[in-house]
Amino acid sequence: MAEEMIMNNKQIILKHYVEGYPKESDMEFKNNNIKLNVPEGSNVVVLKNLYLSCDPYMRNRMSKLEGSYIQSFTPGYPITGYGVSKVVESSDSNYQKGDIIWGMSGWEEYSVVTTTETTLFKIDHDKDVPLSYYTGILGMPGITAYVGFYEVCCPKKGESVFVSSASGAVGQLVGQFAKMLGCYVVGSAGNKQKVDMLKSKFGFDEAFNYKEEHDLDATLKRYFPDGIDIYFENVGGKMLDAVLMNMKLHGRIAVCGMISQYNLDKTEGVHNLFCLIAKRIRMEGFLVFDYYHLYPKYLEMIIPQIKAGNIVYVEDIAEGFESAPGALVGLFSGLNVGKQVVMISEE
Structure with a gap:
């Protein structure tokens, strides 16, 4: 049996449901341990998160929602959102260790994701296109x-x-x-x-x-x-x-x-x-x-346009895990210029 690997995992927790404009103090940092080993046949991947995406819809999830298309965040647990991640362990044959993906994961250094419950997209990374683009124009x-x-x-x-x-x-x-x-x-x-x-x-x-x-x-x-x-x-x-x-x-x-x-x-x-x-x-x-089935068609259209310089994309990249709450809150007062991204780790 392989030796169990346990890592320290920094997380950004929602402290309570939010009323009015969100504040950085509505979130807090915590350290928890995470097991990097996954049981075979469990359809689970462990992700190392590289980029976090800050998006307006996340504000709704900070309140207690009824009848919405998406669930509220749970106070006391990590915020979740779209991001770019690297697979560090996998029990799903569709994902191999070292794969780069984008999809929904936690606001934390490492996330454990069940692939049958979350849509993940493997990235065939072209070095001519920034990896952060998969939180935005390519995501x-x-x-x-x-x-x-x-x-x-x-x-x-x-x-x-x-x-x-x-x-x-x-x-x-x-x-x-x-x-x-x-x-x-x-x-x-x-x-x-x-x-x-x-x-x-x-x-x-x-x-x-x-x-x-x-x-x-x-x-x-x-x-x-x-x-x-x-x-x-x-x-x-x-x-x-x-x-x-x-x-x-x-x-x-x-x-x-x-x-x-x-x-x-x-x-x-x-x-x-x-x-x-x-x-x-x-x-x-x-x-x-409802339209994710069109994603391959979209990539066929957009990547050549990016490389040809026909489409430009502006990102506002905050660096470091600790900058994430401020970056998210800043969306709602217009502080960002372009797509707000948080870089938490190099590939």
């Missing part, structure tokens, strides 16, 4: 942007596209996909640096700082005098209300997220829903894991 946010734009919005060349939270992990890609298709694209973001980046780096036709606009209806009329064909929804609330008034007949809205609502005790009402009827708008929410 969950990338496939989210792809299916949300192409599958849900059904875009056509020359259409007018509006993207909210456009400098984030998903929005920056949606805008570039729309430009590749020959669309007119406008994005909104929360500061001048991000607005400038949308136009200079990502190729948006126009962009504006929503925090400086006191009449969003008038703002959208300025940028879309003939109306909006496609709205990629990331924020909800007042922005969604204004967009509904400015959609064209038979417009499409892909509802990806509503980050402006996640920290409110009572979410804002949307008052212009009658526009869905009057303008025959199709508004559809979607979850990325």
Whole structure:
């Protein structure tokens, strides 16, 4: 029998359910021991986590949820999220020691994952592409942007596209996909640096700082005098209300997220829903894991575009395990520029 290997395992624990804006003090660091050996036939892998992904949906999981598509985090246990990891032990023949994967794991140095309960994607790592990209453009946010734009919005060349939270992990890609298709694209973001980046780096036709606009209806009329064909929804609330008034007949809205609502005790009402009827708008929410079967097709499209320089991707990389709580909390006050990633270990 092989000698049992036990390692110290640093973890980031959720202390309690969160109300309002999350704080670093809602999380704490703990040290626990972890067994690196796994029994044969157990479909278990032990992962060494390399990169952690900070994503807006994680805020919802910090509260007690009822009727949601995803479970709340459990106070007293490690936070979980998407990340890039290395297999250090495996009892699943589909995964070998040394494999690099992306998928759901814990906010800890090592995670024990049951492969029959969690979707993991093996990475055939091309050294010309940063490994951190599998938390973003080559991971969950990338496939989210792809299916949300192409599958849900059904875009056509020359259409007018509006993207909210456009400098984030998903929005920056949606805008570039729309430009590749020959669309007119406008994005909104929360500061001048991000607005400038949308136009200079990502190729948006126009962009504006929503925090400086006191009449969003008038703002959208300025940028879309003939109306909006496609709205990629990331924020909800007042922005969604204004967009509904400015959609064209038979417009499409892909509802990806509503980050402006996640920290409110009572979410804002949307008052212009009658526009869905009057303008025959199709508004559809979607979850990325319903479309994971398209991931190979997405990689075939996106990797050549990255290598050719036709698609650019901006990451905001925080270094070190201890930086993770601050990086996650910073998402909700707009501190990140681009995709927020935490690097906790080299490959």
